[in-house]
Amino acid sequence: MNVAIVYYSATGTVHALAQAAAEGAEKAGAHVRLRKVAETAPAAAVDSRPEWAAHVRSTADVAEAAHEDLEWADAVLFGAPTRFGSPAGQLRAFIETTGPLWFHGKLADKVYSAFTASSSPHGGQESTILALSTTFHHWGGVIVPPGYTDPIQFRSGNPYGTSHVAGTGAPGEVTLAAARHQARRVVDIATALKAGRAA
Numbered sequence: 001m002n003v004a005i006v007y008y009s010a011t012g013t014v015h016a017l018a019q020a021a022a023e024g025a026e027k028a029g030a031h032v033r034l035r036k037v038a039e040t041a042p043a044a045a046v047d048s049r050p051e052w053a054a055h056v057r058s059t060a061d062v063a064e065a066a067h068e069d070l071e072w073a074d075a076v077l078f079g080a081p082t083r084f085g086s087p088a089g090q091l092r093a094f095i096e097t098t099g100p101l102w103f104h105g106k107l108a109d110k111v112y113s114a115f116t117a118s119s120s121p122h123g124g125q126e127s128t129i130l131a132l133s134t135t136f137h138h139w140g141g142v143i144v145p146p147g148y149t150d151p152i153q154f155r156s157g158n159p160y161g162t163s164h165v166a167g168t169g170a171p172g173e174v175t176l177a178a179a180r181h182q183a184r185r186v187v188d189i190a191t192a193l194k195a196g197r198a199a
């Protein structure tokens with residue numbers, strides 16, 4: 001079971017969720033690739049916010065997402081901060097390079113799931129995740145949300161996908177556990193799907 005976790009993070013929140021998702025998927029027995037998408041903002045914009053520049057430096061060793069990662073994966077979890085209620089443009093920019101994969105049917109039949117962060121509690125987490133789901137529909141993907149399939153979901157509270165209110169600080173143990181659960185569930189469903197197809 002190959003799982004790619006493809007994310008964008010400016011100041012580390014979504015990166016923390018992505019790392020937790022990677023842990024969850026690995027613990028469920030998957031081979032995992034944790035991949036950031038390329039920064040598209042000009043260096044001057046990044047440097048204008050010390051926490052953004054610091055995060056870029058501290059994640060310099062994380063490999064950048066490539067089409068081959070999507071081809072390799074049986075399941076992909078996408079993570080992006082909420083920007084005006086939608087996924088950050090950096091992740092959209094990567095997604096919008098995938099036309100050739102889509103055209104050749106290489107994104108179909110995989111399992112997809114998504115997670116996010118926003119500054120405020122009603123800042124658009126669901127709309128961001130649903131916007132990503134729109135793309136998964138176009139790809140012919142199998143969307144696997146966390147729902148309320150684990151007690152942690154009743155504490156973390158987002159059935160669409162793990163979400164964190166960044167205005168409250170870094171994600172705590174409950175949110176990280178929800179991200180691990182989401183990834184575990186993705187692995188479980190993708191494994192069952194693969195086995196069913198092979199049978």
Ligand SMILES: Cc1cc2nc3c(=O)[nH]c(=O)nc-3n(C[C@H](O)[C@H](O)[C@H](O)COP(=O)(O)O)c2cc1C
Pocket residue numbers: 008009010011012013014015081082083084085086116117118119120121122123124166
């Ligand atoms: C241009 C821009 C638009 C944003 N729009 C929203 C928004 O609609 N709702 C919200 O709650 N937070 C919004 N935020 C805050 C980000 O969602 C928040 O900084 C992000 O989730 C932190 O994640 P990161 O640390 O992984 O970058 C916005 C931030 C920027 C820079």
